[in-house]
Amino acid sequence: MSLGSRIIGASIIASSLFALPAFAEECIAPADPGGGWDFTCRTAGKLLYDLQLVDEPVQVTNMPGGVGAVAWANVASRRADDASLIVATSTVGITEIAQGRYPSDASAMRWIGMLGTDVGVVVVPADSEYETLDQLVEQLNQDPASIAAAGSSGAGGWDHIRLLMLAEAGGLSSEEYQQIRWVQFDGGSPAVTQMLGGQVDVVTTDLGEIAGFVESGDIRILAAMSDEPIPAFPDAPTAIDQGYEVTGYNWRGFYTGGDVSDEAYDEWVATLEELYNTDEWKEAAESSGLIPVWRGGEEFETYVNEQAEQMAEISRQIGVIE
């Protein structure tokens, strides 16, 4: 028996001794198979079991509908105290909450933690006339209606809001930036391919899904909407470096029902933090374009509530909600 297998064996015994929930855990992906939330559930679920952080394979349930509203309503009404359940969500879900599209506000659930984040980017085709964010913003200032932009969300969704936040930081008034034409596609890759086909001028969306096009040289990042340069593309300038105080993350995390006991909640926070601290998670996250970031427990709840308020404020400014 090699040392490695002994350590693994020991850790299996050790983990089974510690108080872990004895029932099978379930992760609800509030979307069809294939999207970001589905990925969050499946990757986290697979690693939780592979690394023996839970006893049995995590069951992934797809519960699509209303950009997460169906799963939210289901948990709130029927499984509010089900400690075996976690639900994947992200900044996109918070946008929906902030715009009043879920049956209740963020305080109805217990927010466990986030494990990583995608970064919003502004991209143009490699042969675009816009070399820097300044040039794009200058054009927007001259004639906001001259630019057609696209992303994976509808008007008022997170991709759109991120562009408008940049435009506002660039000195456009709300009447002006509402004239920017916005086109919705069913994901970041379709938006980028349509941009390469000459249909739109610029795309704002998460980097993860479209990183391949940056690596292949088909598109250029004008601005990364993060505090620090993105590890995978250290040369891509951030918006902040170019004088625009804007960040636009899309974090991935989990919530559970509002009536789950403190004990079970703390256990989930601990389990997910343990998952976050493994190399396997960091590897999985980075390979899909996420930057591993941990916020858990109370810190995360505060963060979510603040973000929801902030998002509601932006949505009011751009006229998405009253």
Next chain:
Amino acid sequence: MDILSLLGQGFAVALTPTNLALAMFGCFIGTMIGALPGIGPVNGVAILIPVAFSLGLEPVSALIMLSCIYYGCMYGGRISSIMLNIPGDEPAIMTTLDGYPMAKAGKASQALAISALASFVGATFATIGLTLFAPMLAKAAIYFGPADYFALYVMAFATIGGVTGANPFKTLLAAFLGLMIASVGLDPATGTARYTFGSYHLYDGFDPIVAIVGLFAISEVLVYLEGVHKDEARSVPLGRAIPKFSEIFVGGWAHARGSVIGFLCGILPGAGASLGAFMSYIFERRWSDKNGTFGKGDPKGIVAPEAGNNAASGGALIPMLTLGVPGSGTTAVMLALLISLNIQPGPLLFEREPEMVWGLIASLYIANVVLLVMNIPMVGIFTRVLAMPQWILMPFVVMVSFLGIYSISHSTFDLFVMIGFGVLGYGLRKLDISLVPVILGLLLGADMENNLRRALSISGGDFSILLASPISVLLYVVTFAMLMLAFGFAYVGRRKARRAADGP
């Protein structure tokens, strides 16, 4: 040649005993999943992803197994279309039009064998296309913008009246019904809720698969219940268990026409297999329906859509692999699988992961052969379904429908929606209105609207964008020509009929 040596390496990967066994397993499971109404390829692949993970498979092996399931589903979808008039999945709806009449006429085994061969031809054609031209075709598909997609859907709707032989007004009525149903849900461009009456379950609109199972399967059961007291035992002549070879090769050039049209629809991300099957059927009908046998069990009415939907499924892998843009729900799931296996699809995939890509392509060739070999002897087993007494068959259909739909969304709401569609389907059948155009309206309507909205968002509301690209102009010209031809034929046909009536 470069491609041949790469493909050779691919076969070396795919032909290891483990991978070959997984391919065969995938083909078998896929055929079964496709044949059961309601489950369909999207959910079949999604359900089996955890299995692939828990077996601890290598990424290549997992992908090979799931691709074989995907191809298998496309083969299997036709089985219940032909045997029960219930499509196993969306692309199989066109196969009900001629497949079921053939089965009723006692040619079930022939219909199954013909469709197996057509599936093989279509899928092999697409796989060859994928091998030779993938990166090039992906570049061409980029230039197909929202206005061009809209023109493509206009063409589809302009020709929808010709789908069934019956009264074209009833067909149009059914298609518009489908369009109306498609408008329910969140408007993707602005997030406004339409006709949802405050129910979150309606936010995503009606899932086409729920509508299909309701309209076809549940209404079939209702029709049966109505007749059950009249004691009319339906006796279907079974015919030969294994058809003669000469009876299988009746499709001729319909194979080629269906394959080409389906493949072209498949390459366009978003259009996918349903449009491929539909377009193939429509063109084939225009091309070779000289005696009005389409819709009454014409073998070419099976060959064209089956070759079309399988070619489209293969074609849909091209944008998925080279652009990371899924052409259908199933390829979206496979895309997610690739990403969770740490493989990033996109423009660099072929350079970075040659072993994986070419192993996958080689396994698709193998899957096709396996599926053909597996499906011909299985014809005999499937035809036994028709010999089953209705009082066993119908409860089974109900059970599979409920299980299948519940397994998709885990929501009882969808079950009620399904029953609602069943009642609607029953009503439409009583009015002698074909159900196929309803589904086409629902399937194509949402995409048609989305692309119109996108085109108008791009132009800032200026409708001239719809005619601004040469691709869309070409599509409108073809549409116009097809309509003129249809009217011309109808006019000539009526004059002939009148002359015949005037004669002695």
